[in-house]
Every structure is written in C-alpha cells, then in structure tokens.
Amino acid sequence: MTGYLLEFSQALLALLLAPGLVGFVRWVKARLQNRRGAPIRQPYFELAKLFGKDVVMSNNASWLFRFAPYIVFASTLAVTFLVPLIAAPLPFDDIGDLLVVVYLLLLGTFFLALAGLDPGTAFGGMGSSREMTVAAIAEPTIALSIFSLALGAGSTNLSQIVTATLTQPGSALSPGHLLAFAALFIVSLAETGRLPVDNPSTHLELTMIHEAMILEYSGRYLALIEWASWLKLTIFFSLLANLFIPWGLALTFTPAALAVAVVTLILKLGILGVVVAIVETRIAKLRLFRVPELLGMSFLLALLGVTSSFLLK
Amino acid sequence: MQSLFFLMLIAYGLGALAAVMGGGTAIGRWLVALGAVVGAGAGLALGATVIITGTSFALSVPELLPLGDGLALRLDALGAFFLVVIGVGAIPAALYGAGYTAAYNDGRASLPLLGAMFNLFLLTMSLVTLADNVLTFLLMWEGMSLASYFLVITESGEERVRNAGLWYIAMTHAGFAALVAMFLLLSGGELTASFVNMRSTSAFLGPLTRDAIFLLALFGFGVKAGIVPLHIWLPMAHPVAPSHVSALMSGVMIKMGIYGLMRVALDLLGGGPVWWGGVVLSLGAVSALLGVLYALMEHDLKRLLAYHSVENIGIILIGIGAGLVFHSYGLMTLAALGFIGGLYHTINHASFKGLLFLGAGSVLHATHTRNMEEMGGLIKKMPWTALFFLIGSAAISALPPLNGFASEWLVFQALLGGFNIPVPEVAVLMPIAVGMLALTSGLAAACFVKAFGITFLALPRSHEAEHAHESSLSMRIGMGILALACVGLGLAPFVVVPAIGGVLNGLGGLPDTRQTFTFNLSVQSPSGFGQMSPTLVMLGLLMLLALVPLAMWILRVNRRLRVSDSWGCGRAGQTARMEYTATSFAEPLRRVFAELYRPTKVLTVEFHPDSKYFVRSIAYKSEIAPLFERLLYDPLLRLVQFAARQVRHLQAGSLHLYLVYVTVILLILLLAARWF
Numbered sequence: 001m002t003g004y005l006l007e008f009s010q011a012l013l014a015l016l017l018a019p020g021l022v023g024f025v026r027w028v029k030a031r032l033q034n035r036r037g038a039p040i041r042q043p044y045f046e047l048a049k050l051f052g053k054d055v056v057m058s059n060n061a062s063w064l065f066r067f068a069p070y071i072v073f074a075s076t077l078a079v080t081f082l083v084p085l086i087a088a089p090l091p092f093d094d095i096g097d098l099l100v101v102v103y104l105l106l107l108g109t110f111f112l113a114l115a116g117l118d119p120g121t122a123f124g125g126m127g128s129s130r131e132m133t134v135a136a137i138a139e140p141t142i143a144l145s146i147f148s149l150a151l152g153a154g155s156t157n158l159s160q161i162v163t164a165t166l167t168q169p170g171s172a173l174s175p176g177h178l179l180a181f182a183a184l185f186i187v188s189l190a191e192t193g194r195l196p197v198d199n200p201s202t203h204l205e206l207t208m209i210h211e212a213m214i215l216e217y218s219g220r221y222l223a224l225i226e227w228a229s230w231l232k233l234t235i236f237f238s239l240l241a242n243l244f245i246p247w248g249l250a251l252t253f254t255p256a257a258l259a260v261a262v263v264t265l266i267l268k269l270g271i272l273g274v275v276v277a278i279v280e281t282r283i284a285k286l287r288l289f290r291v292p293e294l295l296g297m298s299f300l301l302a303l304l305g306v307t308s309s310f311l312l313k
Numbered sequence: 314m315q316s317l318f319f320l321m322l323i324a325y326g327l328g329a330l331a332a333v334m335g336g337g338t339a340i341g342r343w344l345v346a347l348g349a350v351v352g353a354g355a356g357l358a359l360g361a362t363v364i365i366t367g368t369s370f371a372l373s374v375p376e377l378l379p380l381g382d383g384l385a386l387r388l389d390a391l392g393a394f395f396l397v398v399i400g401v402g403a404i405p406a407a408l409y410g411a412g413y414t415a416a417y418n419d420g421r422a423s424l425p426l427l428g429a430m431f432n433l434f435l436l437t438m439s440l441v442t443l444a445d446n447v448l449t450f451l452l453m454w455e456g457m458s459l460a461s462y463f464l465v466i467t468e469s470g471e472e473r474v475r476n477a478g479l480w481y482i483a484m485t486h487a488g489f490a491a492l493v494a495m496f497l498l499l500s501g502g503e504l505t506a507s508f509v510n511m512r513s514t515s516a517f518l519g520p521l522t523r524d525a526i527f528l529l530a531l532f533g534f535g536v537k538a539g540i541v542p543l544h545i546w547l548p549m550a551h552p553v554a555p556s557h558v559s560a561l562m563s564g565v566m567i568k569m570g571i572y573g574l575m576r577v578a579l580d581l582l583g584g585g586p587v588w589w590g591g592v593v594l595s596l597g598a599v600s601a602l603l604g605v606l607y608a609l610m611e612h613d614l615k616r617l618l619a620y621h622s623v624e625n626i627g628i629i630l631i632g633i634g635a636g637l638v639f640h641s642y643g644l645m646t647l648a649a650l651g652f653i654g655g656l657y658h659t660i661n662h663a664s665f666k667g668l669l670f671l672g673a674g675s676v677l678h679a680t681h682t683r684n685m686e687e688m689g690g691l692i693k694k695m696p697w698t699a700l701f702f703l704i705g706s707a708a709i710s711a712l713p714p715l716n717g718f719a720s721e722w723l724v725f726q727a728l729l730g731g732f733n734i735p736v737p738e739v740a741v742l743m744p745i746a747v748g749m750l751a752l753t754s755g756l757a758a759a760c761f762v763k764a765f766g767i768t769f770l771a772l773p774r775s776h777e778a779e780h781a782h783e784s785s786l787s788m789r790i791g792m793g794i795l796a797l798a799c800v801g802l803g804l805a806p807f808v809v810v811p812a813i814g815g816v817l818n819g820l821g822g823l824p825d826t827r828q829t830f831t832f833n834l835s836v837q838s839p840s841g842f843g844q845m846s847p848t849l850v851m852l853g854l855l856m857l858l859a860l861v862p863l864a865m866w867i868l869r870v871n872r873r874l875r876v877s878d879s880w881g882c883g884r885a886g887q888t889a890r891m892e893y894t895a896t897s898f899a900e901p902l903r904r905v906f907a908e909l910y911r912p913t914k915v916l917t918v919e920f921h922p923d924s925k926y927f928v929r930s931i932a933y934k935s936e937i938a939p940l941f942e943r944l945l946y947d948p949l950l951r952l953v954q955f956a957a958r959q960v961r962h963l964q965a966g967s968l969h970l971y972l973v974y975v976t977v978i979l980l981i982l983l984l985a986a987r988w989f
Contacts, residue, residue, distance in 0.1 A: 059876050
C-alpha cells in the first residue's frame with residue numbers, strides 16, 4: 001500500500017517540482033548573463049495566469065486540437081509513475097519498462113505534432129515538421145542509450161537498472177555507461193527544446209521548433225502543454241541523475257530514507273540545471289540543418305554504448 | 314473441422330460463382346462479399362480450432378489430381394496461424410469491398426472478374442497454408458499469384474496499371490522459378506514429395522545443398538514478401554489495385570512469403586548455420602530502414618503505405634532472423650521469443666496495414682486522388698474514416714498501448730538477449746539491429762504525422778477535398794473491425810503470445826514456451842529481462858485522461874473557449890496555399906538523408922516581362938533518385954533486352970530455316986538418345 005501511495009506522491013512531486021526547475025534554470029541563466037532575472041517561482045505564476053485565461057481556438061482546427069493537450073499531459077504524467085524518482089523498486093515497475101517510457105513520450109510528441117498541423121498555419125506545420133525530424137532521431141537515441149544500461153543490469157525495467165548500478169558501483173564508470181550518458185545528455189537538450197537545438201525563449205519564426213508548433217494554443221490548453229514540456233525536462237533530468245548516479249535513492253520506504261531521497265533528487269536536478277544554464281549561456285543555437293548532425297552524433301554514441309555493453313558483458 | 318473446411322471451400326466457390334452470374338448488380342456485389350466473409354470466417358475458425366486444440370487437420374484427395382499423390386492438404390499450427398491472419402485481413406476487406414466496388418459500375422473495370430478473382434485469390438491463398446506436398450503448394454502459390462495479378466490490373470484501362478501488373482507478374486514468376494528449383498533440390502527431384510518425407514530426409518542433404526535451398530527459398534519467398542532489393546514491384550502494384558485488394562495484398566499476401574520462409578527454413582530444413590539467420594536479420598534491418606525512408610518521401614498516399622509494408626516486413630524479418638540466429642546456437646527460448654515477436658508483428662501488420670489501406674481507399678473514393686498535396690481538412694468531412702486512420706497511424710508508429718508497440722517490444726527484447734551469443738562477431742549484429750529498429754520506428758512516427766496530418770487536418774487543398782463525403786456504411790464497418798483488432802491485439806498480448814508459443818511448439822525443435830511466457834497481465838520475457846503490460850498502460854492513460862479534466866474542474870480553471878481566426882502575423886484571411894505541404898513537411902528529413910535520396914531540384918521562375926522584380930510564377934520540382942531501379946533493375950532489364958534481341962536472329966520468318974532447326978534438333982536428340 002505504501003508503494004502505491006509512494007507512486008502517486010512521486011508523480012505529484014514531479015508535477016510540482018517541474019515549474020520550479022524551469023524557473024531555476026532561467027534564473028541561473030539570467031545571473032550568468034548579468035541580468036537580475038525573474039524569480040524562480042515565476043513559472044507557477046505563468047501557469048496560474050494561463051489557467052485563468054480564455055482559450056482562443058482557430059476556426060480551422062478540429063477536435064484533435066482540443067484533445068491533444070490532454071493526451072500530451074496525460075502521457076507525460078504517466079511516465080512519472082514509471083521512472084524511479086525517489087525510490088526503487090516501484091510497484092508499477094511491471095507495467096512499463098524503458099521502452100514504454102520512450103514510446104509514451106513519443107505518443108505525446110505525435111499528438112502535439114498533429115495538433116501543430118491542425119490549424120493549417122505555416123508556423124504550425126513548420127514546427128511539427130521540425131519537431132518530428134528531431135524526435136525521429138532523438139527517440140531511438142534515448143532507447144539505445146538506456147539499452148546499454150539495461151544490458152548491464154539484465155533488465156529493461158528502470159528500477160532494476162537503478163538497483164543494479166547501486167549493487168555494482170564500478171559499472172557506473174564502464175564505457176557503455178559513459179557513452180550512454182553523453183548520448184542521453186545531448187538528446188535531453190534536444191527533446192526538451194533547449195539550446196543548442198531549440199531556444200525556449202525565442203519567438204523568431206525561422207529558428208523556433210517547439211514554440212512554432214504550439215503557437216495557436218492559448219489559455220488552459222497552453223498551460224497543459226507548457227506544464228507537460230516542463231515535466232518532460234524534469235523527467236529527462238531525473239533519468240540522467242538517477243540512472244547513471246543512483247545514489248541517494250530510497251531502497252526502503254522509510255520516512256528518513258525518503259526524505260534523503262527527495263533532498264538528493266532536488267540537489268541533482270539543481271546541479272543539472274546549473275550545467276544546462278551554463279551550456280545555454282556558452283553555446284549559440286545551431287542552424288536547423290546542423291541539428292541532425294549533432295543528433296546523429298549522439299545516436300552513434302549511444303550505438304557505441306550498446307555495442308560495448310554487448311561485447312563487454 | 315472437416316465441415317469448416319468444406320464451408321470455406323464452398324463459400325469462396327459460391328462467391329466466385331455469384332460474381333460471374335451477376336457481379337455488376339448490387340445484390341451480386343453483396344453476394345461476392347458474403348462468400349468471401351463466410352469463407353474467410355470459416356478459415357479463421359478452422360485455424361483457431363487447430364491452434365487451440367493443438368491437433369492438426371488433414372485431408373488427402375488423391376483422386377482429384379491423379380498425379381503422384383494428388384492434392385494433399387494438412388493444416389498444422391503454423392499454417393493455421395497464417396490462416397487466422399488471412400481471416401483477420403479478409404473479413405473486413407470483403408465487407409469494405411461490397412461498398413467500395415460500387416464505384417466500378419461506371420465501366421472502368423469488370424465487376425464480375427473482380428469479384429470472381431477476389432474469391433479465388435482468397436481461396437488459393439488459404440490453401441497455400443494447407444498444402445502438404447510440393448505439388449499442392451506450388452499450384453496454390455501460382456494460383457494466388459495469378460489471381461492477385463488479375464486484381465492488380467482491375468483498372469486495366471490505364472497504362473500505368475498495366476505496367477505495374479507487368480512488373481508484378483514478372484517479379485513473382487522469377488520468384489516462382491526459384492521456388493520450383495528450391496523444391497526440386499529439397500525433394501530430390503520429386504515434385505509430389507510430401508512435406509513429412511522432406512522433413513525426415515532434409516537432414517541427410519549435404520551442407521551445400523541445404524545452403525542452396527535456403528538461398529533459393531529466401532529469394533523466392535523474398536520476392537513475395539517484398540524484401541529490399543526485391544521490393545520493387547510492391548510500391549507499383551499495391552497502389553493501383555482496388556483499395557480493399559491493396560489491403561489484402563499488403564496486409565496478408567506478402568505474409569505468405571514469411572510463411573514460406575518459416576516453413577522451409579525452420580520446419581522442413583530444421584534450421585541451419587548462423588549465417589542464415591544473420592542474412593535474414595540484416596536484410597530485415599535494411600528493409601525496415603529503407604522502407605520507411607522511401608515512405609517518407611512519398612506523397613502518393615497508397616504508395617506511402619506500400620513502402621511501409623516493406624518496412625514492416627523488415628521488422629518481421631528482424632524478429633525471425635534473430636530467432637534463426639539464436640536457434641543455430643541452441644538458445645531455444647530466445648529463438649522462440651524472436652519468432653514470437655516476428656509472428657505477432659505479422660498479425661498486427663495485417664490489421665493496421667489493412668486498416669490504413671482501407672482508410673486510404675475511402676479518401677481516394679471521396680476525393681478521387683491519391684496525391685496528398687490535394688487533400689486536407691478531411692477530418693471534418695469524414696470523421697469516422699479520420700478516426701480509424703488515426704488509430705491505424707498510431708498503431709503502425711508503435712505507440713502504446715496499441716498493437717504495433719506490443720510486437721516491436723518483443724522484437725526488441727529478443728534482440729537484447731543477443732549478449733548470450735558466444736561469438737562476438739555475431740553478437741554485434743544485435744545492437745546494430747536494435748539501433749536500426751529504433752530509428753525505423755522513430756521515422757515511422759514522423760511519416761505518419763505527415764500522412765495523417767496532411768491528409769486529414771488543416772484546410773482542404775483542392776476542390777475535391779472540400780467536397781469530400783464520408784464513406785458508406787459497409788466501408789466504415791470494415792474499417793471499424795480492423796480498428797478494434799488494432800486495439801484488441803495490443804491490449805491482449807497475454808492471449809496472443811502464448812497462442813503463438815503454442816504454434817511454434819516443436820517446430821524445428823523449439824521448446825514449449827507457453828509456460829515461460831505465461832503472464833497474468835505483463836509480458837515477461839525469459840530470464841526476466843523486461844516486463845510491461847499494455848493493458849495497464851491503457852488503463853493508466855485513461856485514468857489520467859479522466860483525472861486531468863476533473864482536477865481542472867475542481868480547481869475552477871477557466872473553461873471558456875472562443876473560436877477565431879488563426880494568427881497570421883497581422884494578415885487576415887488564411888488560405889490553403891499558406892499551409893505546410895507534404896513535401897515541405899518531409900524536407901528536413903530529405904536533407905538529413907540526402908546521401909541516400911540524392912534529390913534533384915528544378916526551380917523555374919517566370920518574371921514579369923517589364924521588370925524582373927515581379928515574379929509571375931514559380932514552379933518547383935524535386936525528385937529523389939530511384940536507387941534500386943537505376944543500379945539494379947535497369948542493367949538487368951538491358952541485359953534481358955539484349956539477350957532477347959540476340960535470340961530474335963533465330964526467328965527470321967523463313968519456313969525453310971525453321972525446318973532446318975527442327976531437323977537439326979531431331980538429329981541431336983536421336984544421337985543423344987543413342988549415346989546415353
């Protein structure tokens with residue numbers, strides 16, 4: 001019973017942490033650029049504002065446009081039940097492994113890209129086309145890089161990967177792990193629409209990917225989509241943090257262990273947030289047609305990671 | 314079981330008869346469909362009975378064809394599985410056909426021929442799965458090819474259709490020749506040999522003979538299945554056939570190639586050396602990736618779907634190839650997992666590809682075009698078709714919790730078991746296949762965002778699309794059944810996987826995996842490698858989909874909605890010309906894979922005669938290089954033509970010369986008879 005309670009509190013934690021994480025990254029970035037920056041709690045205000053606004057919907061759009069925000073939000077939220085955020089093993093482990101996680105995220109991207117095409121504007125189509133190009137190369141990279149961990153652990157279930165690394169700390173430094181970490185880091189930037197792939201704060205039509213796709217959204221729909229994309233960032237950071245450096249996760253469901261786990265999770269997310277803020281400050285956005293080269297490189301890294309795990313197993 | 318078999322035979326026969334008697338009338342069309350539905354249903358029931366009871370059904374009719382042992386029919390579990398696949402694909406397609414073929418009343422095609430061939434096609438294809446000796450197999454195989462040829466050239470008034478038919482019949486007969494040679498080698502020259510005999514004698518064949526048999530089988534069945542580079546006929550022939558026939562050919566007929574390969578390589582030959590599996594696995598991976606890459610560049614909706622059949626055959630072959638590799642190392646449980654993944658994907662592909670082709674048929678029916686650039690906005694005119702097509706698109710993109718995901722998951726799990734292979738050079742094939750499969754499914758999702766989004770969403774791009782209409786009830790029922798199958802097969806792997814495990818039990822020495830893969834709700838692979846449950850994923854998603862609006866309602870989120878113009882950067886009045894097109898959607902990927910596509914671009918700009926600052930018209934034309942046509946088939950065709958021209962010299966038209974030929978040949982034969 002505690003397990004199920006834990007599942008729901010973990011999902012709720014991710015849901016509540018996500019805007020804060022984004023606010024934190026923005027704040028660090030502003031500081032690095034000598035700006036004062038909005039307070040860390042700003043994204044919460046944005047959500048509250050958007051939930052209070054009317055929705056203005058394009059008269060060309062169909063039911064799919066209204067349905068997509070819910071499926072995007074629900075599929076991303078479903079992933080938070082399957083990823084070990086604060087504890088392992090989880091009771092929902094048998095429901096979905098890493099492939100389910102990857103393809104659930106793809107489900108959200110699929111519907112969001114369709115919704116981008118629905119109003120029939122050039123921006124929406126542009127965004128959808130670019131998003132699917134990125135996703136088509138990024139999603140397999142995620143699968144591959146986690147596979148190379150799965151081979152070491154002998155299971156594709158995320159909790160088992162985590163516990164396997166905890167019992168064999170040396171494996172965290174194996175070539176398969178390191179290559180996979182590099183690949184997953186690059187892909188995380190691409191999947192969550194960060195620099196150098198996409199600029200989350202741009203509204204310049206020629207460069208934007210994610211923003212172009214959701215341009216027609218407003219009000220509560222936009223709030224759901226934004227929240228889902230922040231949640232996605234949290235999920236990717238937690239995957240990076242907990243799959244490769246699982247220390248701090250609660251293996252027993254005692255209050256003390258869980259408290260430690262929550263604190264370490266926030267710490268890990270904070271460190272990754274700082275790293276991403278530095279990367280975003282130091283690196284310019286890539287030209288769109290150079291992005292596939294970057295993603296292709298991360299795909300090859302992941303492939304090398306899996307291959308080395310295969311041969312060294 | 315015997316009564317089911319005869320019911321199948323009689324129903325198909327009566328269906329064909331009804332077509333000949335009055336296929337042009339409405340009643341005739343329905344009788345044709347009824348015959349096919351009852352026939353396919355009886356076949357499905359027969360196959361299911363064999364799978365469930367585990368006892369095979371045999372019927373020998375020596376007096377029917379007094380040649381050798383005559384026709385021998387026996388349905389074992391493997392054949393039964395494919396008979397079920399035929400049933401799953403054929404019942405909805407036949408129902409759909411009842412409404413769809415009404416459009417042919419305008420005289421473009423002969424309805425009696427179409428109806429008769431439709432039933433004969435299904436009959437011969439069903440009998441392929443029952444064939445128990447070489448003669449029966451080859452006869453039925455050829456019957457299936459010929460009947461499908463006539464179905465392909467239904468609209469034979471068009472030159473393109475006849476051309477596609479020619480490619481199909483030529484390729485399929487090249488394959489047939491290989492199959493005859495293969496069976497001659499396998500049976501020691503006796504075409505009436507039964508499969509039972511060959512199973513026992515195949516072990517005594519020399520390794521070289523066995524390799525030759527395998528390669529011939531791979532070629533012969535590969536042509537039918539559409540493996541790269543033998544896929545060339547598939548994107549030509551499938552789109553020009555009537556859509557319910559395309560659904561059957563793409564969804565079901567190409568699977569007979571898979572059936573043949575399993576039957577010969579695994580059952581009759583009992584497996585082989587590692588490189589057999591390696592070749593199948595590599596061909597599968599290449600087919601999957603190239604299939605989806607070519608599909609991405611295709612803007613003809615049905616050709617796009619046909620290329621996706623190449624992709625999915627590739628995925629099936631990845632599973633089967635992995636199975637064969639494991640089999641040769643004696644890793645039987647993993648081998649079974651690979652085969653299960655492949656066969657599961659076979660039945661899944663039959664359902665979603667059938668559904669997508671039927672959906673494309675409805676669109677074609679409503680807009681009279683297959684060009685996606687002239688579609689758009691159909692979700693409002695054809696809500697049901699759009700919904701069904703969306704389900705099919707999600708299923709083929711392997712999105713959970715639909716069926717494509719379940720089978721690809723199993724194939725992934727099988728490949729991940731590859732680290733058990735003792736030889737590193739072979740083991741390294743597996744991660745590469747994993748990478749290619751993952752990339753394939755990512756690209757497939759991109760392709761189906763394009764296929765669905767450009768066809769059904771946004772504003773209509775042509776007058777026809779603007780005035781499209783929803784398809785008739787029978788067509789919607791046909792699609793609805795397949796949509797349900799996509800959902801059902803995805804949610805019930807705990808039924809399907811043990812059933813396929815039972816089918817494979819004992820085949821080529823495979824163990825009974827029904828205990829290994831028993832699950833309450835999760836699919837668990839051997840050695841506990843991975844676990845998942847599409848049923849619970851579905852349940853969870855539905856719960857969250859209900860909870861989110863509920864939470865929003867409780868938190869008193871603003872629920873008002875205004876409908877207004879799209880945002881046009883200050884420009885009012887949006888037209889369809891401002892939309893993204895299929896070409897522009899695929900442009901980034903065309904650039905990424907430019908090495909493969911080698912696109913050519915022609916940009917013609919016409920300026921105003923007085924000033925070159927005013928553009929009158931712009932024409933943009935871009936094509937991708939047909940790699941296989943150019944590198945493989947063009948030289949081959951030139952060679953054949955050259956040979957034909959040389960042979961032509963013999964045919965001089967002079968009777969005297971022909972008499973000399975006859976005399977010389979006679980003399981040679983007489984001398985030969987004297988010496989040997």
